Amino acid sequence: MNAANQTIYALSSGSLPAGVAVIRISGKQAMAAVESLVGSVPAPRHAVLKTIRTRNGLILDRGLVLTFAGPASFTGEDCAEIHVHGGKAVVASLLAEIATFEDCRLAEHGEFSRRALENGKMDLVEVEGLADLISAETEMQRRLAMEHAAGGLSDLYENWADRLTRARALIEAELDFADEDDVPGSVSDLVWADMERLHSELATHLSGADFGEIVRDGLRIVIAGPPNAGKSSLLNALAKREVAIVTDIAGTTRDVLHVDLNIEGYAVRLYDTAGLRETDEIVEREGIRRALKTVADADMVLSLAEIGEPAQTDFVGFTGKVFKLGTKADVHGTAPGDYDLLISSTSGAGLKELHQLIIKDLQDRSSSLSLALPSRLRHRVLLTESLGALSAAIESESLGLDIRAEQLRLSANSLGRITGRVDVEDLLDVIFSEFCIGK
Numbered sequence: 001m002n003a004a005n006q007t008i009y010a011l012s013s014g015s016l017p018a019g020v021a022v023i024r025i026s027g028k029q030a031m032a033a034v035e036s037l038v039g040s041v042p043a044p045r046h047a048v049l050k051t052i053r054t055r056n057g058l059i060l061d062r063g064l065v066l067t068f069a070g071p072a073s074f075t076g077e078d079c080a081e082i083h084v085h086g087g088k089a090v091v092a093s094l095l096a097e098i099a100t101f102e103d104c105r106l107a108e109h110g111e112f113s114r115r116a117l118e119n120g121k122m123d124l125v126e127v128e129g130l131a132d133l134i135s136a137e138t139e140m141q142r143r144l145a146m147e148h149a150a151g152g153l154s155d156l157y158e159n160w161a162d163r164l165t166r167a168r169a170l171i172e173a174e175l176d177f178a179d180e181d182d183v184p185g186s187v188s189d190l191v192w193a194d195m196e197r198l199h200s201e202l203a204t205h206l207s208g209a210d211f212g213e214i215v216r217d218g219l220r221i222v223i224a225g226p227p228n229a230g231k232s233s234l235l236n237a238l239a240k241r242e243v244a245i246v247t248d249i250a251g252t253t254r255d256v257l258h259v260d261l262n263i264e265g266y267a268v269r270l271y272d273t274a275g276l277r278e279t280d281e282i283v284e285r286e287g288i289r290r291a292l293k294t295v296a297d298a299d300m301v302l303s304l305a306e307i308g309e310p311a312q313t314d315f316v317g318f319t320g321k322v323f324k325l326g327t328k329a330d331v332h333g334t335a336p337g338d339y340d341l342l343i344s345s346t347s348g349a350g351l352k353e354l355h356q357l358i359i360k361d362l363q364d365r366s367s368s369l370s371l372a373l374p375s376r377l378r379h380r381v382l383l384t385e386s387l388g389a390l391s392a393a394i395e396s397e398s399l400g401l402d403i404r405a406e407q408l409r410l411s412a413n414s415l416g417r418i419t420g421r422v423d424v425e426d427l428l429d430v431i432f433s434e435f436c437i438g439k
């Protein structure tokens with residue numbers, strides 16, 4: 001029997017020991033496995049407390065058994081869930097027993113979701129949303145993932161793809177009747193007017209990709225500045241733990257360090273870097289090279305300088321926002337200087353304001369309240385392709401209608417590849433490798 005027809009099983013709940021462990025089984029043998037384990041198959045969707053035994057009658061545990069008859073299940077196949085006590089030996093013995101059933105094997109990463117996709121229970125964006133939901137650590141990541149998992153984005157793309165397909169059909173009809181007089185030119189005008197509206201909707205949507213990616217992957221904030229400005233001290237103060245080494249020796253930090261923060265529901269990755277100065281010291285120079293590279297990839301730079309010293313405003317390769325922070329306000333008070341904010345990592349002064357500044361920046365980046373946004377490079381690439389083909393269709397008035405119709409087809413195709421409606425076999429291994437086993 002080939003791998004896709006086999007029945008798969010896995011521990012779907014988290015690490016052991018735990019109060020409860022959930023073992024999920026999906027495939028043709030799911031019901032037979034349940035019958036062997038608990039003596040009968042409970043009615044679908046009814047939780048029943050059962051004694052679970054090996055085929056030799058040895059009691060493994062007592063637990064809840066739930067069945068879902070395909071296609072009304074997560075994977076679209078016959079599925080079962082067995083909830084047992086979350087002990088390592090309990091789970092190991094149950095998995096070992098299931099392994100002995102014919103055509104049953106341990107699931108691979110994301111294989112339950114992959115079957116759901118293949119059986120049309122979910123599309124690719126929904127599957128990605130589910131993966132993101134499982135790995136979401138902040139409220140905004142959860143909301144974005146939920147939007148994708150619940151099909152909000154998929155509906156949008158399907159709807160746009162349908163509009164493109166209808167437009168193409170109308171244009172092709174016009175082609176077929178080109179020699180006749182009974183297709184009014186106004187149909188064509190209406191079609192192109194709608195395509196222009198679609199173009200602007202797509203472009204607006206694509207412009208939300210920056211924010212979508214920031215919500216999903218976290219805002220990258222880099223702390224930069226001269227040695228002893230207090231960069232590592234700020235990282236530690238914001239992380240509320242001693243992550244970085246702090247000393248009064250200039251050039252303490254060499255490697256790039258980072259901590260992940262949750263700032264009002266947004267994921268933020270904060271980087272500490274080596275102090276910037278001219279130096280011949282080999283290790284320090286490498287540290288500075290890495291610091292500048294990290295700055296170039298940042299979404300935001302906090303440029304630190306001890307109050308009284310000028311804060312650097314330009315960084316090679318970085319075009320985003322630079323906030324100038326005057327440090328050590330506890331010793332310098334409010335001495336004048338050109339800073340966006342004065343802080344003290346020692347006293348905590350200004351740190352609340354720094355949070356607000358970051359939140360304000362995040363809010364400025366989101367053009368709408370909706371989180372129905374592209375959030376992966378894959379989405380961005382295909383949306384750009386779709387928009388490009390649509391532009392070509394609209395702009396190439398001098399070319400034949402057949403060429404313009406073909407561009408509309410390509411535009412719809414790119415959208416179809418986002419949801420997986422159009423051939424995506426080549427993408428699946430990459431997408432599912434991100435998943436945990438049991439999902």
Ligand SMILES: Nc1nc2c(ncn2[C@@H]2O[C@H](COP(=O)(O)OP(=O)(O)OP(=O)(O)O)[C@@H](O)[C@H]2O)c(=O)[nH]1
Nearest residue numbers: 227228229230231232233251252253275344345346
């Ligand atoms: N009084 C006071 N001292 C501070 C403050 N922040 C940092 N310092 C001191 O300044 C010195 C340098 O701090 P660091 O955090 O190591 O500075 P840095 O910018 O990371 O330095 P390098 O890693 O060498 O580039 C240490 O002695 C800190 O204790 C502050 O807010 N107030």
Ligand SMILES: [K+]
Nearest residue numbers: 228247249252
């Ligand atoms: K230092």
Ligand SMILES: [Mg+2]
Nearest residue numbers: 231232252253
């Ligand atoms: Mg440091």
